[in-house]
Amino acid sequence: MITVVIPYYQKQAGVLHRALASIAAQHSCGQPVHVLIIDDASPAPVEPELAGITLPPSCTVQVITQVNGGPGAARNTGLNHAAPETIYLAFLDSDDEWVPDHLARATAALDAGFDFYFADHFQLNQNISAFARAGRIKTDQHPVLPGAPSGLHAYQGDMLDQIIRGNVIGTSTVVYSFKRFADQRFRVEFTNAGEDYLFWMELAYRGARIAFSSQIGARYGKGVNVYSGVDWGSEEHLLRVHNELKFKKITYRLFPVTAAQNEHILSSIRGLRVAFAQDLLHRISHRKKLSFRFLGKHLRMDPLSYFYLPLAFTKIFTRSH
Numbered sequence: 001m002i003t004v005v006i007p008y009y010q011k012q013a014g015v016l017h018r019a020l021a022s023i024a025a026q027h028s029c030g031q032p033v034h035v036l037i038i039d040d041a042s043p044a045p046v047e048p049e050l051a052g053i054t055l056p057p058s059c060t061v062q063v064i065t066q067v068n069g070g071p072g073a074a075r076n077t078g079l080n081h082a083a084p085e086t087i088y089l090a091f092l093d094s095d096d097e098w099v100p101d102h103l104a105r106a107t108a109a110l111d112a113g114f115d116f117y118f119a120d121h122f123q124l125n126q127n128i129s130a131f132a133r134a135g136r137i138k139t140d141q142h143p144v145l146p147g148a149p150s151g152l153h154a155y156q157g158d159m160l161d162q163i164i165r166g167n168v169i170g171t172s173t174v175v176y177s178f179k180r181f182a183d184q185r186f187r188v189e190f191t192n193a194g195e196d197y198l199f200w201m202e203l204a205y206r207g208a209r210i211a212f213s214s215q216i217g218a219r220y221g222k223g224v225n226v227y228s229g230v231d232w233g234s235e236e237h238l239l240r241v242h243n244e245l246k247f248k249k250i251t252y253r254l255f256p257v258t259a260a261q262n263e264h265i266l267s268s269i270r271g272l273r274v275a276f277a278q279d280l281l282h283r284i285s286h287r288k289k290l291s292f293r294f295l296g297k298h299l300r301m302d303p304l305s306y307f308y309l310p311l312a313f314t315k316i317f318t319r320s321h
Contacts, residue, residue, distance in 0.1 A: 002033045002103060003086040003178065005078030007071045008094045009040040015095050016049035018221065022097035024055050029103040031087070033059040036078040037094075041068035072186035072195040079185060082178060089178035095221040096172040101149075102217045106175035108148050109211035115180055116200075116208040119173040119217025129216060136166040139214040151215035159204035163197055164251065164261050171196045173217040176203065194247025198254070205255055235289070241276045242294075245269060245302050273305045277312030 004023060008016055016037070023035060039046050046063050055061065066077055075091065082089060088110055092098060106117045120131040131137050142153040162168060181203060186195045204210065248269050251257065257265065276298070283290055298305060 001083055001085045002029065002031050002088045002090060002107070002175070003078070003082045004033060004035045004090045004092055005075055005082075006035065006037045006092050006094050007040055007074030007078070008037050008046060009042045009068065009071075009074070010044045010094055013044050013048060015044070015221065016046065017051075017053065018097055019092055019094050020049065020053045020055075020061075022099075023059065023092070024053055025100045026059075026098065027101050027104045028056075028058075029107040031058075031107065033103070034083060034086070035059065035061045036081055037061065037063045038074040038077045039063055039065040040070070040074040041066070069188065072188040076185050076188065079178075082182075086178045088175050090175040091171050092218075093172045093220075097219050097221060098172070099216055099218065102173070103175070105149055105152060105213050105215070105217070109145060109152050109213070110175065110177060112145055112148060112211070114154070114209045114211040115177040116203055116210045117173075117175045117212065118169045118210075119213035119215065121170045121173050121216060121218040122220060123170075124220045124222060126220075130170060131168065131214065134166060134168065136162070137168045137212075142212070145211065151213050153212055153214060155210035155212055159210055160201055160255055161258075161261060163201050163204075164257070165264055167197055167200075169196075169200050170218065170220070172220065173213075174200075176208070181206065181208070189246075194243055194250075197247065198250070201251075201255060235283075235291070238276070238279050238283070239294070241272055241279060242298050242301070245272045245276070245305070248272065249302065273302070273308045274312055276305045277308040281309065281312055 006016070006019065010016060020035070023033070026033070037046055050061065062081075064077055064081060066074065069077075071093075079089070088107065090103065090106065102119065105119070109117045120129045122128075123130050123133070126133065131139070139153060142156050144150075145152040145154060184199065184203060184206075186199050188195065248265050251265055252262075280290075280295075282288075
């Protein structure tokens with residue numbers, strides 16, 4: 001069985017319906033598919049989204065309701081409820097859509113002996129693929145899988161280093177061996193930055209063999225997106241920077257890093273500290289609401305951020321003049 005986990009929190013009707021329609025349109029992958037929709041206290045109810053969806057006989061849907069915990073917690077609920085016969089597990093965000101051969105291509109790669117699969121994709125409002133836009137993965141440097149559908153490659157290199165320097169993995173394209181890594185879970189304390197990156201890094205660190213597709217596997221859609229859908233100067237953006245800093249700092253504790261990786265992480269941390277200070281000054285100058293509880297939490301996590309306030313002020317003052 002392939003289990004598909006969809007964390008669901010949307011405010012607009014019709015978003016999940018499109019994701020489910022893309023599952024219904026999947027080419028046969030030779031295995032039954034069980035869809036777990038984790039209703040994370042979504043304002044838009046699940047039931048109307050299921051109306052009019054005709055799934056093939058080999059595909060079933062189950063809805064699990066929980067109090068709001070964020071996407072990582074919702075995905076963990078899905079992992080906790082995956083049937084014992086689950087061999088592969090796939091992620092699909094509720095505002096994204098798969099191309100019709102996504103699962104067929106993923107299972108072809110995993111059946112060839114790989115443990116983890118991801119694919120190129122179109123990010124929100126983009127017609128140039130994520131791989132092409134970022135330029136962080138060169139497909140000609142990764143061997144083609146013999147006897148597999150075109151565009152499938154065996155990933156060559158250090159995925160830990162790849163993610164540290166520039167992640168190439170889109171969550172809605174991931175399918176992995178649940179049978180081998182049934183105990184792996186998302187770190188829910190990161191809420192809206194880094195929990196998916198850490199999941200991929202931990203699988204790579206545990207020796208997962210990785211394959212990918214240079215062909216498009218998914219198209220990202222517009223919905224509630226706690227990562228890319230926030231505006232600079234908003235309370236959500238400040239939380240995002242906080243969590244990104246936490247993610248960068250925990251990398252030291254979880255994984256052995258080289259001197260070059262260490263310098264890259266430190267540079268990223270410095271940039272995030274400036275961004276936090278600039279955002280904080282913006283909110284103060286515009287008399288926006290601030291949570292002193294959150295500011296205290298950030299102080300305990302990264303006190304050096306507050307030492308960047310003078311530098312941030314200088315940068316803002318220079319730009320305004």
